[in-house]
Amino acid sequence: MPEAVALVAHSGGPTPVINASLGGVIERARQHRRIGKLYGARFGIDGILREDFIDLFAQSERKLAAVSRAPSSALGTSRRRITQKDGERLLRVFRAHNVRQFFYTGGNGSMITACEIAELARQSGYELQVIGIPKTIDNDLAETDHSPGYASAARFFACAVRDLGGDNRALPGQVEFVEVLGRHAGWIVAATALARQEPDDAPHLLYLPEIPLPLDQLLQDVNSVFRRLGRCVVAICEGQLDERGEAFGADVRPGSRGQLAMNLGHRLSLLTAQKLKLKTRSEKPGLLARASLAFPSQLDWDEARLCGQAAVDAAENGKSGVMVTLVRGPGPGYSAATACAPLEKVACGEKRFPAEWRHPAGGDVAPAFFDYAAPLVGSIERYERLK
């Protein structure tokens, strides 16, 4: 019988801090005597099926420290969902390499896969511990206060809106749409509100995709801001739909929950130019927000690493079928600790943007959201202005 092996794999889109979680796993696994070998799967499930592994204990400390600071996924990742056949093959690979601990880093869909793998192992009597490590910029994972990756993407967009707001202020007479990631969840777009430091700062309008947005309302809001300030910056989530559930005529691709627009900012910019006869533009930084470490949230990085470490601890404590979660301490002041939640509860849940954090008047968030998000995102540096 070969030595017992622990295996870590990534799933879904990379984040700026997914490698910090990987670093946390490696670091803690080295400290535990029971783990003799730690493999990383190249390109997630695909790599496991191909037996394409990296021996992570063979990497130098210097390299691992540098990798854990890099954005994107150092192992490579995959969006593959497993078929029955895949599942059988996975178990054969696990048996062949004597994989006894499986750390799976991902979001909602990935935790469903983790559940399935745990169940397959149980059914065939193969002893395997499955531990989920949370990762999603969309912040919609259930059972955890927030997910590693969210704060950095939120920070990226808050800084982007600050900067585009500065441009719009310096060269007014234009309406600027900033298309924001987050799929159908408002967590990231809401965080652009953190860019505001004075009442007339961008974003002048931000919409939560949880609430349908009639085009007429958008146009009325934009017109009102433009009449007042002579400029306007709108933060719009890629998953925003109108009152008929349509993406304003944008090109769409199928998403996890209905269609996801590919060019929503541009589409709204065209419609606004046509209907209001205003000069408009749109920007779509898109995946840069998950691929760039230009605006790191140090807290996010620290917590991502912590979640990797906690996953190994959970396995060492005999746990299985759980995902590591972040639990916020009681205030005042921010603190968080890790815990574990059953994978089933995560897999069938979804962290929705609380209705009470929506601004009653629409086009904004309520102040309560700031208490939640500000400590995660960190302070947004303000650029000095002439008066």
Place this chain on the structure above:
Amino acid sequence: MPEAVALVAHSGGPTPVINASLGGVIERARQHRRIGKLYGARFGIDGILREDFIDLFAQSERKLAAVSRAPSSALGTSRRRITQKDGERLLRVFRAHNVRQFFYTGGNGSMITACEIAELARQSGYELQVIGIPKTIDNDLAETDHSPGYASAARFFACAVRDLGGDNRALPGQVEFVEVLGRHAGWIVAATALARQEPDDAPHLLYLPEIPLPLDQLLQDVNSVFRRLGRCVVAICEGQLDERGEAFGADVRPGSRGQLAMNLGHRLSLLTAQKLKLKTRSEKPGLLARASLAFPSQLDWDEARLCGQAAVDAAENGKSGVMVTLVRGPGPGYSAATACAPLEKVACGEKRFPAEWRHPAGGDVAPAFFDYAAPLVGSIERYERLK
């Protein structure tokens, strides 16, 4: 007769370092005894017409130092071209405030305006020194080796392509279009080549808008890269046209030289998905590249400041009707000094991307471009990878 006044104004789009040039003007003007008052016009020509001025000597040193480090235009800027009536009004305002030195910070179009103002003053016998300060991310100003603003925008996009390349490598199976600023000039899109550090790094394809790009050629190039690597990142300039001079069916708005696409990356992403049956995406960081100081080029900042100082020196030396230029020293090693060129020569010229810096095979730049651009853009940090 009131004290003689010097006036500085911004024109056209902001850049990450336009405030460094402003800082250079203020700093040097303070050192010269002859300048008793330095005004900044709010929102360019519009501000002059409205007599909306800021007394720049009244600002604290601390504030000015901080402002000169901020992106966007601290004075505010405008794209206004002057009419005959505007010109007459400008001269009346200049006379009323005894403005005798006029520093105008902008690109090609702005230098035409500067010429016109100098000529109007000459015709009406009003003694006025007009000095242009170069500023354009597009780098197409004639008579100067390069323009302040270019290096920072180029650096932004080189880093963006590096980061999106990392994402595309980690989650392959997709073609990623990155839409790049630069209007109809290839200077910025060419600089994304600086993101490559290994042969299979992004950008796998980059196109210079000076060369028409048949859609068939693009598709063939993308297909070839995708077959080889299983992924592909394409850097495409917003002003790229096909062999018929069309923007591939993208939505366009009138530009200074023909139409400028508003959604070219998205359009090419759709066409590629349709024709090659590949998964595609597009990102458009757009104005973030001129509005953000996330990836500063320190050299760019230093040279922008230098140009502001040199403009005041030129005025003190009795010059007028000139724009400050940057002259590169003979190698080896990078050095540059400032000089002056007649505004007329700048106004009717245009710095074109040299034909010999285009890659003969297409879809890339020739190595000679790197000697020009690398010192300006600075080294692009490489993120560590697992092997």
